[in-house]
Amino acid sequence: MAAIRLIGLDPGLQKTGWGVIEADGNRLRFVARGVVATDGQAPMASRLLELYRGLTEIFRSHEGHVAAVEETVVNRNPDTSLRLGHARGVILLAAAHAGMEVHEYAAKAIKRAVVGTGAAEKRQVAMMVRTLLPSAGAVTGDAADALAVAICHAHHRATALRLDAALRMAPVPS
Template sequence: MSLQTVLLGIDPGLVRTGWGVIACEGAKMSWIAHGVITPPTHLALAERLGVLSQGIQDVLNFYCPTEAAVEEVFMAKNAQSALLLGHARGATLAILAHNKMRVTEYATRHIKQALVGTGGAQKEQVAFMVRRLLPQAGTVSADAADALAAALCHGTERKTNRLLKVKHP
């Protein structure tokens, strides 16, 4: 009998942070919930990061995931955008660490490769595959789709790594 594991995927951003929660039981992965945290843009940076952290904490408290998959920064339009994204990632990683979550980070290209079959997939292709793999999720925004994609990628990686360890102790 296999045990169910609850995974949280996060696509961090200061304007929109997507999150998605899935359950893994053996080879089966199923949707639990998803959403987007949107700190008001009129707030000061510290307050926006506080809203982001509290939103993630609320998800952790409600769904009780045991592991998290976080999408890595892949590029930014300019240095200021990269810095702000870094703040959002830092707040995300800090709240996960504070909750003693096992965190795995994945490059965007790796997630796209795992889900779509090509690291250069467009956001629409990722969202399409998320809807195909998790049909019970219904309509999913781009940010939540990216977060669910990170969770699905992590679920697949966990399963693969576990099989490799069994075959090659």
């Protein structure tokens, strides 16, 4: 398996967390993390442009091969869900425009891949991210969630590659 650079993204209009890792099979290496924040007082179109520009810079500077994005959780407040949907749309567009392969994962799948249970709490996810990527430092919040998305994709990718290799080696029935 060849190493691949993954960029995990935790969508938000106020703050979008991002985390970059390199995955080589089951080996993970931390590269970078951060948050793209937008001005909460600016008009929606300006905030979406600010998010797009921030992501474009991250994608350019970190040269990711794959973007992994957390799927939207529908909130009780329809306005919040709509704003989050706008942010996710910009994230998906920016990643596709950068030429990256894009994968999306439900929050429960991310928690299950990183912690072992889909019902994990945020602090448990952050603790496991620090355990799996010790050089990431005291990562919390949106950046921890973004790194968890990248780790989730790395695990799914490694499993898919192993399964594909096993299937290629299996005898063909006559």
